[in-house]
Amino acid sequence: MATATVVFVPYWASGHFMSMIEAGKRMLHAGGGALSLTVLVMQAPTPGKAAEVEEHVHREEASSGRLEVSFIRLPAVEPPTGCAGVEEFNFRYVELHAPRIAEAVAALTAVPVAAVVVDLFCTPLLDVASELAVPRYVYFASTAAFLALMLRLPALREEHSDVFEEMEKDGAAPVPGLPPVPRSHMPVCLSRTNYRWFEYYGRRFLDASGGVIVNSCAELERGVIAAIADGRCVPSRPGPAVHAIGPVIWFNGAREDDERRKHECVRWLDGQQRSTVVFLCFGSIGWMSTEQVAKVAAGLERSGHPFLWVLRGPPAGSSRYPTDADLNALLPDGFLALTEGKGLVWPTWAPQKEILAHGAVGGFVTHCGWNSVLESLWHGVPMVPWPLYGEQHLNAFELVAEMGVAVELEMADRDEQGKSIVEAAGLDKAVRGVMGETQEGRKAREKAAETMAACRKAVAEGGSSHAALRKLVREIAPDGVMQLPVARKWHAG
Secondary structure (H helix, E strand, O other), X not given: OOOEEEEEEOOOOHHHHHHHHHHHHHHHHHHOOOEEEEEEEOOOOOHHHHHHHHHHHHHHHHHOOOOOEEEEEOOOOOOOOOOOOHHHHHHHHHHOOHHHHHHHHHOOOOOOEEEEEEEHHHHHHHHHHHHOOOOEEEEEOOOHHHHHHHHHHHHHHHHOOOHHHHHHHHOEEOOOOOOOEEXXXXXXXXXXXXXXXXXXXXXXXXXXXXXXXXXXXXXXXHHHHHHHHOOOOOOOOOOOOEEEOOOOOOOXXXXXXXXXXXXXXXXXXXOOOOOOEEEEEOOOOOOOOHHHHHHHHHHHHHHOOOEEEEOEEOOOOOOOOOEEOOHHHHOOOOHHHHOEOOEEEEOOOOOHHHHHHOOOEEEEEEOOOHHHHHHHHHOOOOEEEOOOOOOHHHXXXXXXXXXXXXXXXXXXXXXXXXXXXXXXXXXXXXXXXXXXXXXXHHHHHHHHHHHHHHHHHHXXXXXXXXXXXXXXXXXXXXXXXXXXXXXXXXXXX
């Protein structure tokens, strides 16, 4: 039985929520039974997201096994009104939960609370842990590079009255530990209107007394992690401790040899030759205009490579989330017939991790969400970055310029939604490259294979992330850590 509990407060977006829960389970395993995990679940602000979070919670409650994991569903709050944008809304909505978080933590009397860990977008709640005199941490589900940039934002504001004017003048932005980042690859979330919110989060990371737990590893971002540790991000005061415990990837444990459970996309891949298929998938909110779909279709046809393309339809009404695609309406006339047997266009959700684990997949055209990137690296699949939103443009820059595991995709102008337009010729060139037809692509394929081995070594016994995780747990529960082997499921695939 655990002698202390760690309280987690995750953000409701699936990529944040599941990454954080998986990190917590790793901490419990490393603690050898000394710790339990208490997850305080905020009700998401929309019915769709609330249902999605509840589905995750139900699955975790049914599968946690011998690990002591409990979920406490917090009472709903009245959503804030009069917000200038989604960033302000999310900030205010989280902030309104502070009294409920305080009450829930104070009610945990069965065992001591060893620490409180909040998502990067839940940093207003650090004050609750501070008032309760509990060690506090931030869980950062993205790259160490984005963390370094966010830590740097307050100082950039102090150094330059107009940060964006400086970046536009220089044509690049300083991210400690990286080569100069072109303005075109800065996170699109750092617009003039949103900058102050991310600057706020960057300041609050310094209030995490225990530091920041980041879903990365030294093997992927050694220079950036060193820059944070050396104080290059926050010149005026010590930066936060960084606990790089990644890659943190959730595996559902499904057996690959169970034919009855195989998804249709996986069955289709079974009929393809090894490392010949290019996989295209753009995350939970990625979709394309009819014009862009036509360009992608032409590029894939020109490349001549087999493909598996997850194509979603535009959102309905005010929703941000794509719908199941009407392929006959979206795709050019005759495309499905022309590519029959050579390609599969899938109009709804697809099991991305299973697809990337399949031996037939040889390249991945991705929106560069960090979870998707880690899944691709875990399976040694080189990438073609097609960033869409958030910090994904910075991720794309790292993949090409720093890690060398991707082939750059030429971007044209932006459309009315602000999305970069990709021409057929550009996609054709990038697909041919990532599938090994160019020297750049062959190097990316070799580097992706090396990075796969490095990532798996990092989380294995004696690896850098395994050591960081053990050190983190010793800080939280210094008297209760036992030596246990790394869980088998973290080496799935």
